Amino acid sequence: MTEFSINISQMAWPCVLALAWLLGDILNRVLHLPRISVYALTGFVLVNLFPDYLSPLDNHSLVLLANIAFGLMLFEFAYRINLRWLSLNPWVAVTGLLEAGATFAAVYCVALWYGSTQLMSLSLAALAMSSSPAAVLRVINEQRSSGQVSERILHLTAINSVLAVFAFKLILVYGVMQAPGDLLKASAQSLQVMLVACASVLAGTVFGIVLPTILRWRGRQAQDSTLGFAFAVIVLVALTHATGLSPILATLSFGLVARHRRISLGRTQRNFGVLGELLAVVLFVFAASTLAFSQVLAGVMLGGLLLVMRLGSKIIVTTLLAPVSGISMRKGMLSGLGLAPVSVFLILNLEQPNKLGMAMTNEWYALVAMTLILEIAGPILTHLALFAAKETPEEMEQ
Numbered sequence: 001m002t003e004f005s006i007n008i009s010q011m012a013w014p015c016v017l018a019l020a021w022l023l024g025d026i027l028n029r030v031l032h033l034p035r036i037s038v039y040a041l042t043g044f045v046l047v048n049l050f051p052d053y054l055s056p057l058d059n060h061s062l063v064l065l066a067n068i069a070f071g072l073m074l075f076e077f078a079y080r081i082n083l084r085w086l087s088l089n090p091w092v093a094v095t096g097l098l099e100a101g102a103t104f105a106a107v108y109c110v111a112l113w114y115g116s117t118q119l120m121s122l123s124l125a126a127l128a129m130s131s132s133p134a135a136v137l138r139v140i141n142e143q144r145s146s147g148q149v150s151e152r153i154l155h156l157t158a159i160n161s162v163l164a165v166f167a168f169k170l171i172l173v174y175g176v177m178q179a180p181g182d183l184l185k186a187s188a189q190s191l192q193v194m195l196v197a198c199a200s201v202l203a204g205t206v207f208g209i210v211l212p213t214i215l216r217w218r219g220r221q222a223q224d225s226t227l228g229f230a231f232a233v234i235v236l237v238a239l240t241h242a243t244g245l246s247p248i249l250a251t252l253s254f255g256l257v258a259r260h261r262r263i264s265l266g267r268t269q270r271n272f273g274v275l276g277e278l279l280a281v282v283l284f285v286f287a288a289s290t291l292a293f294s295q296v297l298a299g300v301m302l303g304g305l306l307l308v309m310r311l312g313s314k315i316i317v318t319t320l321l322a323p324v325s326g327i328s329m330r331k332g333m334l335s336g337l338g339l340a341p342v343s344v345f346l347i348l349n350l351e352q353p354n355k356l357g358m359a360m361t362n363e364w365y366a367l368v369a370m371t372l373i374l375e376i377a378g379p380i381l382t383h384l385a386l387f388a389a390k391e392t393p394e395e396m397e398q
Contacts, residue, residue: 012053013062016046020285028142034379036138036284041376043285048293064241066286069279071237071251072230072272073134078255080137081158085151091325092152096159099317099336100129103160104167106309114302122171124367128310128342130164131157132378135341138280139382147391148327153338153382156318158252160339165248169193200240200249207236207250208257229258230272284375291372299365307370314339331389338385341378342371 020042024035047054086093107128111121136157140150173193211232215225236254240247272279296303315336322332386392 012050016043016054017281017285019046021281024281032383034139034142034383036135036280037376037379039281039284040288040372042288044288044291044293044372044376047289054289062282062286064238065279065282067241067247068234068237069276069283070134071233071247072276072279073137073283074248074251075229075233075255075258076272076276077133077137077154077158078252079259080154081256081259082151082155083256083260086155089325091321092155093159095152095318095321095325096156097163098321099156099314099339100160100163102313102317103129103310106313107306110305110309111302114305119171119175122174123168124306126164126167126171127367128306128370129167130161130342131339132341133157133161134283135375135379136338136382139341139379140386143383143386143392145386145389145391145393147389149331149334149338149389150386150391152318152327152335153385156335156339161248162252165246166197169197196245197249199243200246201253203236203239203245204250204253204255205257207232207254212258226272230275288372288375291368295365295368296372297369299367299369302366303369303373306366307373310342310370311337311340334385334389338382340374340381342374 020039023042024038027033027038028035104125108121108125111124112118116124136153140154170193211228215228233251233254236250237247239245240250315333318336318339319329319333322329322335325332327335
């Protein structure tokens with residue numbers, strides 16, 4: 001009987017991943033739901049129904065695959081970012097800074113009003129600024145959308161995600177400084193945060209310089225670019241995990257440098273082809289499977305309130321600044337709506353307070369609840385925004 005149970009455990013995760021892929025494909029064809037929403041819902045439901053057989057955080061292979069998938073998506077996401085466009089139209093960058101700042105202020109005030117401590121309110125506000133690069137990129141690629149709204153969603157997501165990373169790290173250091181007698185520890189952590197950030201960016205930059213050089217030297221840049229960049233991202237993610245660096249900053253830097261060194265990726269398939277499709281299932285099932293139903297239930301009230309404040313702030317700012325940045329207010333509103341996904345990026349940061357000894361309270365449960373809601377509903381809202389902006393191929397033909 002014991003042997004039979006062990007066999008079930010070994011089969012559980014492959015079956016869950018296969019089922020998630022199948023359901024995602026069926027519901028995408030029938031109801032036009034984004035596949036990643038179905039992946040997330042499948043992972044959350046099955047893991048909470050069968051926790052004895054499905055424990056994602058104890059499965060190191062699954063965690064490594066999810067991190068590699070996230071790294072591949074961040075690289076491709078950064079490769080799509082055009083810094084020259086931001087210099088030609090600085091109002092896009094201004095919009096990104098203001099919508100992130102407005103989100104921070106709105107969530108911070110609401111959390112304080114709800115009775116949260118100052119440190120907890122600051123942490124919630126910092127994390128709420130971010131949008132999910134992985135979810136946004138997947139939806140845009142899946143819909144094959146292109147146009148002003150698509151590009152603005154990508155660039156605004158990049159801006160507010162980078163701001164969220166730095167703000168959250170600084171707030172964690174601020175939290176340590178508030179503890180009596182820990183000034184030396186706080187100073188050491190501040191220095192560590194700066195060094196880790198700089199080293200992560202440096203590692204990504206080195207990869208962005210070295211790999212294209214190798215491809216040019218081999219003379220098979222067009223043929224090998226997809227495989228070469230995929231292996232490079234895998235090595236970079238493994239390196240950052242082994243050395244304690246930030247895989248987010250490293251892979252984003254890698255993608256930005258690769259693009260702006262004018263490396264041709266003409267044959268590179270979107271989402272890294274079949275490899276990317278497979279790892280995307282792993283990533284979004286894994287992300288949702290780390291959220292417990294009891295935590296979601298405990299924080300659903302505050303989480304819903306924070307969700308409204310977060311999305312409302314982004315939509316208001318992008319709508320009001322749309323005319324000066326060159327698009328209609330309607331497209332500005334749709335750009336703000338498309339920033340709804342927040343899941344994977346938040347989940348990766350949810351472990352930080354535990355590592356630093358901060359208690360998991362009802363406010364963190366609110367963040368968990370907001371994360372789950374947006375992991376499922378966020379890609380659907382982005383899909384609707386692109387559809388309403390008529391930037392999907394079907395709408396363009398009409």
